[in-house]
Amino acid sequence: MxxxxxxxxxxxxxxxxxxxxxxxxxxxxxxxxxxxxxxxxxxxxxxxxxxxxxxxxxxxxxGTVDQVAAAFAGELVTQQARHVVTALVVTGPLVGVWWLLLLAPTSPAGIPVLPLIGAAVLIGLLVLATTGSLSRWLPSAAPRRALTGATAVVVGCMAGDLGMLTALAIGFDAKLSALAIVAVLASLIRLSCSVYLLHACVSARQALSGDDRVSPRRSAG
Known part of the structure; x- marks a missing residue:
């Protein structure tokens, strides 16, 4: 070369x-x-x-590497937030349907993490709405705020999965049926994905914090 x-x-x-x-x-x-x-x-x-x-x-x-990284940080962090939220919003129903089929026959109100899951979904939809095309009509979310929302969605999903697994483990009147096994596996898979997504959010926040100390210079290519 x-x-x-x-x-x-x-x-x-x-x-x-x-x-x-x-x-x-x-x-x-x-x-x-x-x-x-x-x-x-x-x-x-x-x-x-x-x-x-x-x-x-x-x-x-x-410009320097620090300057160029700072210039693109906000845009990329916003895309990271949308990527995280989209992944969880898309996979949420795929996991939730198994738990609803398993636990809803007792009483949907008896599922302890439903309010938490509902809040996570609302936050996720808000992040997507304020960072996408709808931001033309809604207040646009700053990269840091979008990332905070995405992190909250990840934590909410993790807490929801752990809550479901704990409820089943301590005896939620559910036998270890094939449906229960599928629900458990779905939550375990999403938990592992959530750990990865949470790490991505933490890394993005660190990059954004570091770039706050650099004067951005967006170069015209």
Missing amino acids: ARDALIIEGYLAALATRLPGPRRARVAVLDELRDGLTEAAARHAESGSPPRVAAEAAVGEF
């Missing part, structure tokens, strides 16, 4: 370690920056600069 390409790829590799958010969104940002850097380096080369100097000048135009 040419020295100028190594400079650009090294810059992007360093930036990749600082960007929060879902993998697909981070890759899209890096691809966008790679195109912009390549075009900027080509312009400098056309002006007579050696390839290595042209690449260094292009990188200098875009």
Whole structure:
């Protein structure tokens, strides 16, 4: 690989370690920056600069790794919040239906975590509404607030699954039927996914907190 390409790829590799958010969104940002850097380096080369100097000048135009990471942090954190909430809202009914079939015959009011699950669903829908196309009519949620909402949804889902499993374990008048086994497995799978999503939220918050100390500079690519 040419020295100028190594400079650009090294810059992007360093930036990749600082960007929060879902993998697909981070890759899209890096691809966008790679195109912009390549075009900027080509312009400098056309002006007579050696390839290595042209690449260094292009990188200098875009700003430091900290500055560029800060410029994209809010956008990527918001996408992370939407990704987390969407994953849980989509999988929620797939898990909840088994518990409802198992426990509802006793009494839906006897399911202790229903209010908590309902609150998590409402928060999740609010996050999606205030960070998507509906934000044209609703107040737009700031990245930090959207991430806080997503974290609350994850914690609520985890508490709901643990509550259901605990209720079944201490004797919720439910025999260990095939339905009970499916419900337990569904909750255990979602719990493991929730741990991963919670870690993603914590990492995104750390990245956002770190970028608050950097003056953002969104480069025009």
